[in-house]
Amino acid sequence: MFESSLLSFLTLGPAVAAVVLLLLPDRKPAMHRWIALGVSVAGFLLSLILWFRFDADNPGFQFVEQISWIPQFGISYHVGVDGISLLLVLLTTLLVPVVILASWTSIDRHVKAFHIALMLLTTGMLGAFVALDLFLFYIFWELMLIPMYFIIGVWGGPRRIYAAVKFVLFTMAGSLFMLLAILYMAWFAHSEVGIWTYDYISLAAIAPQLEMTGLWSPQALVFLAFALAFAIKVPMFPFHTWLPDAHVEAPTGGSIILAGVLLKLGTYGFIRFNRAMLPDAWDYFVPLIMVLAVIGIIYGALVALVQPDIKKLVAYSSVSHMGYVMLGLAAGTVASTEGAVLQMISHGLSTGALFLLVGVVYERRHTRLISDYGGIAGVVPVYTGVFLLVTLSSIGLPGLNGFIGEFLILAGTWQVAPMAAVFAGLGIILGAVYMLWMFQRVFWNPLVHEENRSLSDMNLRELLAVLPLLVLIVWIGIHPTTFLSPVEAAVRALLGS
């Protein structure tokens, strides 16, 4: 009983917490912070039970719960996790308390509303990772939209309105076509087997029979409709233009969630729907995905190189890093796919930590321009050390998390598409250049701005927020097997090998 509704507690708990927060008076911001923190930490602990009771050898979905919801259309509340979604669920439940801690003092207006939005967002993210019904998936997918609109639009930077509207319109543009594709798939399944269902497992069995003869055949169009939704979210070149705006304007907590979890929903969608349900169309479009992924890697890195704003630099580095994930998926070997999944986690940790750290100095100096810093290594030694570790993780230093994912991806890709691997390898070099150059200009160059002399180092709360990320960054780097073993069975099932 407990085990079968564990995922529901985890997913719907934050939504219930949001309602509770709504009903509490908004005079006491501290109370709302503590309640939200308590709920999110409880969520993380619950997800640990998930982790320990997960059977790594079973490639299927576990902790499954299914309840009939809208029987007229064959829609049910159906949730479950496999190895891939398990890791993403854990990443999400880990990052939410981090976000609350990181926003503890920087969110000082409308504290209650912020935490309500964050809790609803959490339900949306976790729900999308665990949903095994396409209708349910769509509901959770769209549920993330409005809270994120508020988080960017209310607590964001100077151009927050533009960024928030752009985020919503881009996301909706993709997801509405996905809705049509879902409807079409259900209709197709009905015409094939005579029952109405939106269930993932049933549809995944039927969808490969969709006719695939060329660009205008049903399977290709359904594929493109899903791919558009996910490519915008990833974001793949050329659908990435919302990302720098949203990341830069969002408050620190919003950026962590965006980079840490929301982008992963795009790549997760590619794995779960495009790759698993529409194999023929996947094969047809793989060259295109690979090319766009490599363009994204190089382009993101080059644009990051010239950014004067640290946050924008990190935002563009996301475009580059997510390109690796897409490359790994497109290459389609076991190694590259496992690498892609691990890279999703790694990127969530590293980039989440980077945004958090940028937020730390921003809160003190209210500027994110690289040129406003310089030489602060001596002033804030702890901060410098932490930042260095995260930077090295982001550029893929062996022994830290970024290396494992990128190595697996490149090794796997080399087997099927050596040229792509070569260009992607170029991206790693560029990644080292822009990150280290930024690090040098912020921390090492001579200290020219007097204001920076009085910069205070990270306090306990900030250290506490970043600590779990640092632990995992090192852990994945030293012992990736811990995290690869639950993924392996699911990846092999996905690739049919």
Add this chain to the structure above:
Amino acid sequence: MPTMTDLAAVAPEIILTLTAGLLLLVEAFAPGLRRSASLITVIAALVAAWSRLAFALPGEVWGGMLSIDRVAAYVDLYILVALVLTAAMAGPYLRRNDCERGEFYTLLLLATVGAMVMASSVDALSLFLGLELLSIPLYVLNAYLRKTAVSVEAGLKYFVVGAFASAFVVYGIALLYGVTGTTNLVAMGRSVVAADAVSPLLAVGLAMVVGALGFKLALVPFHAWAPDVYQGSPTPVTAFLSVVPKGAALVALLRLVDGMDLLHVSPNWVVVASVIAVASMTLGNVVAIVQRDVKRMLAYSGIAHMGYAMVAVIVAGREGGSAVLVYLAAYTLMNIGAFATLALMSERENEPTLMSDLAGQGWIRPVAAAALTLCLVSLAGVPPLFGFTGKFVVFRAAVNNGFVWLAVVGVINSLISAFYYLRVVYMMYMQPLPRREPVFQPSWLITGVATIAAVGVLILGIYPVPILDAAHEAILDLVR
């Protein structure tokens, strides 16, 4: 002589009509009691709803003039819900504007009876009767704030356009009668199907009737009255106007499409109706973007929403028909909720509903702003809200019946609409509060109406099964 069955079948209409008369008497002889007129109306509507549920649904009554079937019952219930919510918010609204009179509710009740008659008509004559009984009180209600120029303008505009529509209907019916020799819609359909070729007179007659319904639905190209009328009318009247006539007209259209078998009468029907649907969706949404007045914006959004509903009408059959019914229910709740919050938030006498007047309201009127947000986001079709359910069933019906391209146009339009709905949300939460003291105290009753509508939108969005069931059952009586 009407039989007992006939009388029992129209019990709700009788109750509402008697109440309408009673309120006139109250106004004449006991004006002190006028404060309770709103409450009496609400009670009458609830009793009417109860009687609709309590008495059996006999099907065709009054010699084949009305069909009190499950479709009629479904639409009646949602019209009555609209009446309850409108009457509840009208009380405080009218008191605030210092013009509460019993006649207001009398007119509201009569319009409701008209809508109910229209929705259950299976005869061209009762259809016309219902249409007039619905329209004439509304002309007066639109101009109810007679000291306000825009209100009078709204009444006059709606009257002129409505008179045109009525003339169209009468002339169309005359032509149909001339061709088929009957006024009964089903009999008309039978004789049309029996005849080999479609007479051009029949096509003209049908086009006129459908066009007149298009006026009531504010479909392009019959939409031009909507923005001015919405903007000028007292807000509770706008709420009523935006849902009740549209519901009645949509059901009348469904009865026409299925009863007359329009697909059979003319293959051009689908083409023409598709053009109307696409034009309504697109024009409504695109023009709504540039509106500065929220009521005007909602008028254009209403045009677009009727375009979505038309998609389901085109699909027809059981799937399309039940989609229309579900969409109506969703549209009613969202719209009434939105207008109720506007009535709540307007701060000055002359009804400012400019978007900029909503700046910062999110933080000083959290309940009202949250209700408006829910209703608008639902209108944009974001799950898990009722508006999404409506769009889902409509698009699903379109995809399942080979109208994928209409669904594609529909989703592109949903995207456009998100832009302007969210702009209101942006105004409320992301703009600083202007320094201005509110003139009106927020009324708990209007807050209640807005909250009920918003909570309804949320709950029915999460669990739409009862409405889906009811719509599915109801449509079985219409589509045989």
